[in-house]
Amino acid sequence: MKKQMTGHPNVLKEINKGLIKTALQKLQTATRVEISAETKISQPTVNLIINELLNENVVVENGIAKSTGGRKATLYSLNTHLSYVASIVLEEREVQFSITDMNGNEADSDFIETDENWTVERIMDIIGKILRRQKDIKALAVGVPGVVSRQGQVSAIPKIECLEGCPLKEKLEEAFGIKVSVCNDINTTAVGYYSDNVKDNKEFACIHMGNTFGAALIIGGRIVLGSGNFAGEVGLMQIDTNLREKEISVRNKSDEQIILDVSKITVNIISLINPSVLAIGGRKLKDGMLEKIRDNCRKVLPIDMMPEFIRIDKERQYYLEGLSTVGFESINSDIKLVRQTNITE
Known part of the structure; x- marks a missing residue:
């Protein structure tokens, strides 16, 4: 049986308003039916909230949708200059x-x-x-x-x-x-890439290769922060036989050693969250490194557990x-x- 969301009506209305505005930001223009399909909010509730947003000048009418044989539907979009x-x-x-x-x-x-x-x-x-x-x-x-x-x-x-x-x-x-x-x-940066390129709330990991290493993890469409917002500090990951107090660094290391360090970090991330997509970027990522990191991971991980490896070139x-x-x-x-x-x- 489908569970119904319960709570204070005003709270639910604000949640639904936020979902509708987010959907219009994504779709640019949409009919009420399309908004309902995108948000999974019932048609009567969408109609009610769209009318309120029109009165608040948050949403504006933006033409008529192409006819599919029935009654022509009005298109709506956000009032882009309001905020x-x-x-x-x-x-x-x-x-x-x-x-x-x-x-x-x-x-x-x-x-x-x-x-x-x-x-x-x-x-x-x-x-x-x-x-x-x-x-x-x-x-x-x-x-x-x-x-x-x-x-x-x-x-x-x-x-x-x-x-x-x-x-x-x-x-x-x-x-x-x-x-x-x-x-x-x-x-x-991970949120920006994820919003543009990753669909269906897939698990996603992003590794940054600078002078030290950092990572971001997205599960179910949400960044994993940890109790103290410290999640992703993979530069402190213990990948050697002895415990280290300092972060893993690229200083004074050969390209092969850097590839090995990132490969170990990547194997650990894949083993922990099994992402569908794993992106790597940063100024220390040279041509050919991504492929070598992926090949190293394939040596120790089941092939059907391997994510899609992506290089991020436009981090900023x-x-x-x-x-x-x-x-x-x-x-x-x-x-x-x-x-x-x-x-x-």
């Missing part, structure tokens, strides 16, 4: 940002380099200037190369030392009065897209569902 998201990547010597509308269309973007050491005040000032470039920004998503707690506090961030221990989410929300998400860089693009996805999820609904890719809770 914008600012996605900001913070790195050691640079800031990159993208401002997008509800359909993911870019309204503004830029790349800012700096020779000065970061301070929290300077970061806040730059973010403020970015937010003033576009009106109606309703959410801000900031990506950092460090660990981010559930409360948005940053740690383990040697590249931007001023943010060590900083409650960045709280500071930004107090300063700018909008919804803020602070996200780990590798997790967010997926990073920004992942931030945009997180930002719009925060706008679409304050109530988080298991199947959403929310990576900050």
Whole structure:
């Protein structure tokens, strides 16, 4: 017997509103029937919520669907100019940002380099200037190369030392009065790639090869964070005979040794979550390495347990897209569902 979702009616309505807005963001334009099919929400409930969203100017009519012989159906889309998201990547010597509308269309973007050491005040000032470039920004998503707690506090961030221990989410929300998400860089890149390329909620793993190694895991359409948001720190994985206190590093290692280290990490990830798709990227991933890593895994794993191996070449693009996805999820609904890719809770 199919289980019915129960709870406070207003809570269920907000959940359904969020699902409908997310579906329209994905489909761009859709009829009420198509929205019902995409969200699995009953037709009467879709009709009721669409009417409310039309009155709120969140959704607009967008023409007539092609006739299939019956009554012509109205197409609906999000009012793309009602809300914008600012996605900001913070790195050691640079800031990159993208401002997008509800359909993911870019309204503004830029790349800012700096020779000065970061301070929290300077970061806040730059973010403020970015937010003033576009009106109606309703959410801000900031990506950092460090660990981010559930409360948005940053740690383990040697590249931007001023943010060590900083409650960045709280500071930004107090300063700018909008919804803020602070996200780990590798997790967010995985969300961006997953949203564009992986279908049907398949298990997915992403490994980043920089000076050290990191990973992101998505199960059932949701990033695995762990109790302290520490999941994916595979640089601390013990792959040698003796315990190490330091992270696995590529420094002073040959390409063959790097391939061996990543192969061991990859075997462990496949053994733990058995992903359908495993993507590897990063500036240390050279031509031919992916194939050698895959071949090493085949030597020790059952062939029918092997995932599809993918190389990610446009990490920064997926990073920004992942931030945009997180930002719009925060706008679409304050109530988080298991199947959403929310990576900050």
